[in-house]
Amino acid sequence: MNSKEVLRTENLSFSYSGLKSGISVLKGVSFAVERGEVFSVLGPNGSGKTTLLKCLDGILKQEKGRIFIEERDIRELSVREIARKIAYVPQLHKPVFPYSVLEVVVMGRNPYLSPFARPGKNDMSIAIGNLESVGALHLKDKLYTELSGGEMQLVLIARALSQNPLILILDEPTAHLDFKNQIMVLKIVSGLSKDKGLTIIMSMHDPNYAMLYSTRIMYLVKGKTSGIDTPDKIINSKYLRRVYDIETDTVKLNGKRWIIPSY
Numbered sequence: 630m631n632s633k634e635v636l637r638t639e640n641l642s643f644s645y646s647g648l649k650s651g652i653s654v655l656k657g658v659s660f661a662v663e664r665g666e667v668f669s670v671l672g673p674n675g676s677g678k679t680t681l682l683k684c685l686d687g688i689l690k691q692e693k694g695r696i697f698i699e700e701r702d703i704r705e706l707s708v709r710e711i712a713r714k715i716a717y718v719p720q721l722h723k724p725v726f727p728y729s730v731l732e733v734v735v736m737g738r739n740p741y742l743s744p745f746a747r748p749g750k751n752d753m754s755i756a757i758g759n760l761e762s763v764g765a766l767h768l769k770d771k772l773y774t775e776l777s778g779g780e781m782q783l784v785l786i787a788r789a790l791s792q793n794p795l796i797l798i799l800d801e802p803t804a805h806l807d808f809k810n811q812i813m814v815l816k817i818v819s820g821l822s823k824d825k826g827l828t829i830i831m832s833m834h835d836p837n838y839a840m841l842y843s844t845r846i847m848y849l850v851k852g853k854t855s856g857i858d859t860p861d862k863i864i865n866s867k868y869l870r871r872v873y874d875i876e877t878d879t880v881k882l883n884g885k886r887w888i889i890p891s892y
Contacts, residue, residue, distance in 0.1 A: 635795055635828050636685065637661040641694035643677075643684055654680045656852040657694070662796075667822050667829040669839040672849035673873060678832035679720070681849065682798050685830065686717040699795070712740035716789035720800040722781065724774050730784050731769040734760055737791025752791075759790040763817050779810030786817065797821065799831035803838065815842045836888050840864045848872045864888060 643655040654677045662668045670678050683689040685696060687703055696703040698714050706714070716737070724733075735748045735756040742748065748756075760766045765783040768776065773784060782802060789797055802818060803811040819842045821827045833839045839846050840860040848855040848863070850872055856863055869877045869888065876891040 633663040634661045635664050635699055636830070637697045638685075639695045639697075641681070641684060641696065642692050643680055643689060644692050645680075653692070654852050655684070655691075658849070658852070658854050659694075660847055660854060660857055662828060662830060664828055665822055665826045666844045667819060667831075667842060669843040669846045670830070670832045670849055671834070671836060671839055671846055671872070672832075672855075676849045677852040678849055679800050682717070682800050682830065682832060685796075686715050686798055687711040688717065709740050712792055712794075714794060715796045715798060716792040716794035718782075718785045718789050718797070718799040718802065720802075720804050722785060727772045727774045729769070730760070730765070730771050730773055730776070731756060733773045733784055734769075734787045734791055737788040740792055755793075756787070756791050759787040760784075762790065762821075763787045764813075777810075778805050779807070779813065782806065782810070782814050783817070786814075790821070794827070796828045796830060799829070801832050801834065803833070803835070811838070818842070836864050836869060840886065840888070861886070 637660070639659050641655055641658040642653055644653040658681060670681065672678055680689065684691050687708065698706065703711065731753070735752055738748050738752040738755065742752070757766065757769065760769055763783045763786050765780065765787060768780055768784065773781070776784065799818065802814050806814065815838060818829055818831070822829050843860055845857065845859055846863050847857040848868065855872060856868055865879065866877050869875060877888050878891050880887050880889060
C-alpha cells in the first residue's frame with residue numbers, strides 16, 4: 630500500500646447464504662482508493678454495488694480476499710475501530726422511533742462512547758457542527774420522521790460525519806431524491822472531499838453525475854471489476870456499451886461533456 634492509499638481490496642469475493650451453489654455476488658474484486666478521492670462505483674442493477682460497499686464497512690464479511698484500511702486487515706479491527714474509520718450512509722433508512730434530528734445525528738458519536746454512556750456537551754457540539762456543515766442546522770429540533778427525502782439524506786450524512794471517519798461510504802446518495810436535491814447532496818459530498826480531505830466511496834447510477842463529481846470511477850458488472858480510471862477516460866460510448874448494453878453519444882455544453890442515449 631502506498632502512502633496515499635487509505636483502502637485496498639485484494640480479490641474480494643462474497644456469496645449470500647441461501648443462494649444456489651456456485652452463485653456469488655462479488656468475484657475477485659481488486660482496487661485501491663487514495664486519501665481525499667471521490668471514488669464512484671457504477672454498474673447495472675444487481676451488479677453487486679451495495680454488497681461491495683457493505684463489505685468495505687464490515688457490515689458483511691467477505692468470503693474470500695482481503696480488505697485493508699490504512700494497511701490493517703479489516704478482520705483485525707473491532708466493530709468500534711471500523712466505525713471510527715468508515716461511516717456508511719445507506720440508500721434507504723426507515724426510522725422506527727420519532728427521534729429529533731439532533732438525536733439522530735449525535736448517534737454518530739456512539740463509537741467514542743463507553744457502554745451505557747450518554748453523549749456529553751462535546752458530542753452535542755460535534756453533532757451541531759456537522760449539521761451546520763451540511764446546511765441542515767435549522768432542522769435540529771424537527772422530528773426525523775417528518776423530514777423530506779432530501780432532508781433525511783443530509784441528516785444521515787451529518788450523522789456519518791459525527792463518527793469523524795477517514796472514509797465516507799454512500800450507497801446511491803441521490804436515489805429517491807428530486808433533481809434539485811440530487812445536485813445539492815452531490816455538491817455537499819464533493820465539498821467534504823475538497824474541504825475536509827475526506828475520502829468518498831459511493832455507488833451511483835447516472836454516468837453524468839459520476840463524471841461531474843468523481844475523481845475516479847470503477848465499473849462493476851456481474852460482480853467483477855470492468856474498468857477503473859478517471860472520468861474523462863472511462864465515461865464514453867465504448868465502456869457504456871460494454872457495461873449497460875446501450876448506445877450513447879457525447880455532447881459538449883458550457884465546456885463540459887455529457888452522455889446522452891442514442892435514438
